[in-house]
Amino acid sequence: MTVQSVRGFHDILGKEAKKFRKVSNTARRILKLYNFEEIILPVVEYAELFQRSVGETTDIVQKEMFVFEDRKGRKLALRPEGTAGTVRAFIQHKLYALRPYVKLFYEGPMFRYERPQAGRYRQFHQIGAEVFGVAEPHADAEIIKITYDILNALDIKDVVIEINSLGCKKDREAYREALLNYLRGVREELCSDCINRMERNPLRVLDCKVETCREAVKESPKMIDFLCDECRKHYESLKEYLKALNIPFRENYNLVRGLDYYTRTVFEAVSDSLGLTLIAGGRYDYLVEELGGPPTPALGFALGVERLMLLLPDEKEEEEIYFVIPFGNVHAYALKVADRLRSKGKVVELSYRKGGLKKQLEFANKLGVKYAVIVGEDEASKGEVTIKDMETGEQKSVKFEEL
Missing domain, CATH: 3.30.930.10 (Bira Bifunctional Protein; Domain 2)
Known part of the structure; x- marks a missing residue:
């Protein structure tokens, strides 16, 4: 269970x-x-x-x-x-x-x-x-x-x-008496809760959400006249x-x-x-x-x-997310790449998935990322990354220091 x-x-x-x-x-x-x-x-x-x-x-x-x-x-x-x-x-x-x-x-x-x-x-x-x-x-x-x-x-x-x-307080005392006198005249139209409220705190009747009570108090005295x-x-x-x-x-x-x-x-x-x-x-x-x-x-x-x-529309994804994809024994370098991008204020997802580039890019599309940052052993040895624009398909190599 x-x-x-x-x-x-x-x-x-x-x-x-x-x-x-x-x-x-x-x-x-x-x-x-x-x-x-x-x-x-x-x-x-x-x-x-x-x-x-x-x-x-x-x-x-x-x-x-x-x-x-x-x-x-x-x-x-x-x-x-x-x-x-x-x-x-x-x-x-x-x-x-x-x-x-x-x-x-x-x-x-x-x-x-x-x-x-x-x-x-x-x-x-x-x-x-x-x-x-x-x-x-x-x-x-x-x-x-x-x-x-x-x-x-x-x-x-x-x-x-x-x-x-x-x-x-003085206004409320005078109004309370006038309202109570009115409510006693419409008592039969009030719900059981309002009948109980009436003697102890008649103003509570005005706050009732029951439709019969709302109708009953439509012609009741108004506080505005007792100010x-x-x-x-x-x-x-x-x-x-x-x-x-x-x-x-x-x-x-x-x-x-x-x-x-x-x-x-x-x-x-x-x-x-x-x-x-x-x-x-x-x-x-x-x-x-x-x-x-x-x-x-x-x-x-x-x-x-x-x-x-309840009155807000669904938010559209507008953040530029960078998806760092490591291939091979490059996780230390991939962590440094992700950290470098975050230090520049970028939103970064470091992939924890395993699989080929095609599957990784499919997953990146599901996440709605803007850029895929590909980090393989070749990139790591050169101190570079390959950045792919997921919308246009364009990709280019960038030095780590230029990220």
Whole structure:
């Protein structure tokens, strides 16, 4: 019996691995342009961190976290998202004492127990960025601009950016009561999960993906109508900044995100054709303080690498690969030839196959190499190699020193 991978934990290889690295490299390059510093977070945290930050009533905490006990009976969790761990690190290492504001980004696997499907796995990968210590709305606009730049750099067009404001704590209290009164009137149309959520955290109902629930809340009160003057001004300024940056967006007044820590600005980059959120984020101005740090406004985003990969075409092979073919007792010389080429920045495959030149060249064609570098005993004795252009068939002898 062969051992298979665990359901929802998948291998990424071949063309998919190239797409994965393209998303990662693109995001990293753009985050560098915005002067973000990398933080490498642990995969395992105390489960309490996510219960306190993400929220006890969220699906992530109630249904999706991988939680286990260590040998001392302490509850640990595989991280389901990256913001909570970054906030924990910000507090633990007193980064707030280093400079007026801090900009960090992370990359790595996250874990949620949900039904695997395209773009949704139990182990998935995110790249996220967080800004601590800035309350002004132009920071919100810049965070959204980063996501827009990443999408453009990947040439992903089938995406729209949705925005909303969840206001401050006082706004949420008034809105909560109004929404709860409305939900009680449509209780019979809600799924069993939303009936349970309703009294504890009615905003979670707005995030439900069940179609009957989505229909039931279409006429519900909107958070936008409960914003205080300061929060409304923040939201209106954000929209002005997005227009100044030529970022197209649409307002979605039911957008609340699936995490309890968000305040004021929330946004998603949504693929309408896939029905998936590709990038999402917003403000969480109270979270640092709630987790034991000083009062610190903060905001950020995370992108799903596998989800963006769904919208990328297969990469075309464009690298010039040099295939070094040794014949006879020339392996020491062949290794030197391969090393010489690599030192000049060339991509080199040293053949481990045995067989005549015809078979070796057939194998080179399968690899899609640009040049075959033939190294026989005659070439080795002269300190030369024979280079064959696999596209034109032209070949010539070159001195080792001229490689």
